[in-house]
Amino acid sequence: MKMIINLIYTLRPSLVFTLLPQDLDPPLMEVTAGCCVLGVALVFMFFVWRLSNSLWFEPKKKEKLLRDQGLDGSFYKFMFGDLKDLVQMTNEAKLKPMSLTHDIVPRVSPFFYKSLSTYGKNYFIWIGTKPVVQICEPAMIREILSNYYQFQKPRGGNPLVKLLVTGLVDVDADQWVKHRKIINPAFHAEKLKYMIPAFYVSCCEMINKWSEMLLDEGLHEVDIWPHLQTLTGDVISRTAFGSNFEEGRKIFELQKEQATLAVKASRSFYIPGLRYFPTKINKRMKEIDREVKATIRSIIDKRIIAMKAGETSSDDLLGILLDSNYKEIKTHGNRSFGLSIEEVIEECKIFYFAGQETTANMLVWTMILLGLHTDWQTRAREEVLQLFGKRKPDIDGLNRLKTINMIFNEVLRLYPPATIMRRLIYKETKLGNLTLPAQTLVEINPLFLHHDCDIWGDDVNEFKPERFSEGVSKVNKGQASYLPFGGGPRICIGQNFAMLEAKMALVMVLQCFSFEPSPSYSHAPHTIMTLQPQFGAHLILHKI
Structure with a gap:
């Protein structure tokens, strides 16, 4: 002054x-x-x-309010908070692989692991000027996930990250209700049978490629990670766009590049207006966004013309989505009750990111773990041969798999695709015995929950699919402690799609190959939006 x-x-x-x-x-x-x-x-x-108020006085006021309630956490650092330490520790952890253990939390989330060890299960850190309150109590987690009006998806941050996905995963309150209602029919169990042929064709292509590699080149070692990404990308291309799946493949490659750039953008402090600077990353992300939207719009325009001409297409996700959208508008006689073309485009982008990433991650960790635990690989193969022999898997048989269900559940516990979920409160909110100030981020960490020995026992870091022999609800006793696909009303809409696709792929692999980790395999789980093997997944394949 x-x-x-x-x-x-x-x-x-x-x-x-x-x-x-x-x-x-x-x-x-x-x-x-x-x-x-x-x-x-x-x-x-x-x-x-x-x-001064937004960069210092308000954060310090919120810090005092949280500490006065008994919460412990890091001290606020001007403007950046803990962002620099978080990025530095994450980068250091990625410099070398870890031992072959499933105790992966210290490598995947080193900063959060250190904070948990220092401050206890419920604590707070700082992402920029916002406090992030970590919640590990299942009762409080259930409250957060069930109340989607009060605990909403974070807004603001780096606008460039929004170029990756918006749509259903990003909208809130009444907008979310509208999007969910229109998209639901595309993932209805009855509609999934239309997807089985696309699953089978894509899996056949991958199996044949592996067989040719072993026969023609005499190779036994294969990095299965890029092959599984291609598989799930092809599946979502076929199931989303049907006959236009070649164009869909192009979208998949672009979205994969966009995800890598979005991670880089999310780990830097965003200065308002910075997105307008012609930096290399900014220019490339906007270029990808324009190309993806133009390609999807072209596919949608062709489909709408076909629909107006009387053609029907109810066997792919886009066709079902457009049909559901049209019915909603017709029922209410008002376009505001439906999705705009721009919103349909965003939902198609989500098909790629969510549909491809989740299934590829689940499959790669499943094959790695079955390679390490060959007794369970043998049990799974016996179940497959008993149900199908060498025949083409059908949906009835896939739905009867028990051992493979147990294996997938345990893999998703140890290696959940999404390691964190964040919600933002826009007004002062009561949560359990805490009063949280407005503009506080609330974080749920499935990785921590799934590796909590107080919940799962002393063998928490061991691969034991038998935990789920009586189903998920039996093992977690109804608590919000197992969240591979999220939870509450906003639980992942595509989880049944992902599980059915993964079953088809694993069944066909087990029919044709046995496998174990190669000596060159480096165990290095890390996150690029989802939990992935940093140095690939090198396995020794044996043709059966």
Whole structure:
């Protein structure tokens, strides 16, 4: 404040005379100039105060409020919070692989693991100027996930990250209800039978490629990770766009690149307006966004023309989505009850990100774990041969798999695709015995929950599919402690799709190959939006 007063005092009215009309009387000019200087100074003071308040005083006020309630956590650091430490520790953890153990939390989330060890299960850290309250109590987690009006998806942050996905995963409140209602039919259990042929064709292509590699090149070692990504990308291309799946493959490749760029953007402090600078990342992300939207729009336009001509397409996700959208608009007689073309495009982008990433991650960790635990690989293969022999898997048989269900559940416990879920509160909110200030981020960490020995026992880091022999609800006793697909009303809409696709792929692999980790395999789980093997998944394949 003293600096501002000195500035006003030293500024002379004569300095701004040139800004005023020259035909004014000198005394009037001097008074007017003085008012201008004072006005500029007051505006400057106002913005300095607003900036100081948002970057320091408000965060410190929230920190005191949280500490007064008994929560422990890190001390707020000006502007960046804990962002620098978080990025540094994550990058250091990625420098080398870990031992072959399922105790992966220290490598995947080193900063959060250190905070958990230091402050206890419920604590807070800082992402920029926002406090992030980590919640590990299942009762409080259930409350967060069930109340989607109060605990909403975070807004703001780096707008470039939004170029990856918006749509159903990003909208809230009434908008979410509308999107979910229209999209639901595409993932109805009755519709999944239409997807089986696409699953089978894509799996056949991968199996044949592996067989040719072993036969023609005499290779036994295969990095299965890129093959599984291609498989799930092809599946979502076929199931989303049907006959346009070649164009869908192009979208998949672009979305994969966009995800990598989005992670880089999310781990830097965003300065408002920075997205307009023509940096290399900014330009590439916007270019990808334009290309993906243009490709999807072209496919949608062709489909709408076909629908108007009387053609029906109810065997792919886009066709079902457009049909559901049309019925919703027709029922209410108002386009506002349906999705716009732009919103349909965003939902198609989500098909790629959610549908491809989740299944590929589940499959790669399943094959790695079955390679390490060959007794369970043998049990799974026996079940497959008993149900199908060498025949083409059918949906009835896939739904009767028990051992493979247990295996998938345990893999998803140890290696959940999404390691964190965040919600933002927009007004002061009561959660359990805590009162959280507005603009607080609430974080649920499935990785921590799934590796919590208080919940799962001393053998928490062991691969034991028999935990799920009586189903998920039996083992977690109805608590919100097992969240591979999220939970509450916003649980992943595509989980049945992902599970059925993964079953088809694993069944066909087990029919044709046995496998174990290669000596060159490096165990290095890390996150690029989802939990992935950093250095690939090198397995030794044996043709059966």
